[in-house]
């Protein structure tokens with residue numbers, strides 16, 4: 347175990363975290379073997395494709411593949427044999443009761459234990475409840491290995507949309523373990539990134555991840571609650587949050603009003619933390635309020651669109667953006683999709699566009715909406731009673747407002763990300779409605 351520039355490292359799970367981690371580790375000079383139980387995903391990767399959209403990832407993966415240091419396999423034995431470390435980056439979706447479903451983690455741990463052929467560190471990157479490190483260690487122990495296989499919690503903080511940059515420039519590296527050799531290995535592995543390293547026990551590391559996501563979600567719900575008050579009193583929430591966020595104790599990052607938080611992590615991790623709290627008899631009032639405000643935000647915006655268009659039934663609404671945030675094709679728990687579902691339930695007809703997520707959205711929305719051509723986003727405004735900006739993709743930043751005005755049945759722009767300049771929109775003869783601000 348050296349991490350001195352040429353270790354062999356297995357990665358289980360070819361999702362957002364697994365692909366970026368594997369490609370990043372290869373770029374650092376190691377051999378990364380990426381394994382997934384989904385053979386189609388591995389075949390796609392092996393054929394030069396990518397199952398996800400991330401800026402900079404195609405180039406990073408191509409460099410890794412051409413160097414021979416990034417490899418893909420459907421054979422778990424190949425992803426474990428001869429490795430100094432094996433990373434677990436499998437999905438941990440929501441179970442029926444709201445807790446994290448650990449089936450994939452258990453399966454991955456058992457498969458790794460079965461194929462280990464020498465001393466190796468098992469590094470868990472999946473977001474998992476406190477105790478999961480012990481669970482993985484127990485599975486490895488039950489396999490009665492003669493080889494040493496310490497388990498480490500190394501939570502992942504990358505953000506979809508800037509995942510490659512986040513891999514190489516993390517705010518911090520968290521290493522949760524009680525094994526000096528494993529800690530030293532990960533310190534050397536991540537040393538080129540120059541990030542502060544926080545070393546804790548495994549449970550604390552697992553809690554750090556949930557705490558970070560819960561706080562980020564709370565900041566968004568707080569901003570949306572303030573936005574509702576701003577709308578009532580006639581203040582501009584963007585200036586209010588900038589003014590409050592200028593306080594170093596608060597900070598401006600991730601502090602904007604809009605459609606609310608979504609994606610594959612924040613909603614699920616908040617619910618999992620609720621379950622963790624309940625298990626130790628804590629009633630997490632702030633977590634409950636954070637989720638409730640987030641749910642209400644969609645209802646509030648849908649009701650506002652209904653009020654502005656004199657009732658939703660039969661109205662034509664154009665929606666720009668389907669991904670849960672710009673820079674990704676991920677539509678899991680996307681607030682844009684939730685808003686579209688609410689508009690459809692209210693009887694509206696919806697036309698949609700997204701530069702990256704249209705295919706993924708199709709599996710959720712099917713033929714219930716109409717899809718604009720990929721390179722003609724503003725087509726969704728044709729004959730529309732309202733145009734809604736749901737995901738703030740840079741490509742939507744500079745619309746031809748005169749063309750929009752002419753194309754729409756009712757010139758109304760609901761800017762659900764406070765993305766546009768309200769005065770500019772209003773000057774073009776289009777009614778502007780933001781979240782907690784107006785023209």
Ligand SMILES: NC(=O)c1ccc[n+]([C@@H]2O[C@H](COP(=O)([O-])OP(=O)(O)OC[C@H]3O[C@@H](n4cnc5c(N)ncnc54)[C@H](O)[C@@H]3O)[C@@H](O)[C@H]2O)c1
Pocket residue numbers: 358359360361362363364381382383384387435436437438450451453454471472473474502503504505506610611
């Ligand atoms: N997506 C993010 O932005 C992000 C950020 C930080 C942390 N996380 C956490 O990282 C974990 C992975 O997230 P993701 O978004 O990359 O997941 P994902 O759903 O995109 O991909 C998970 C992959 O794991 C594979 N898999 C399932 N069981 C497996 C097994 N036994 N062996 C090998 N592969 C298996 C699946 O086929 C899938 O391809 C989750 O716990 C998530 O909460 C995600």
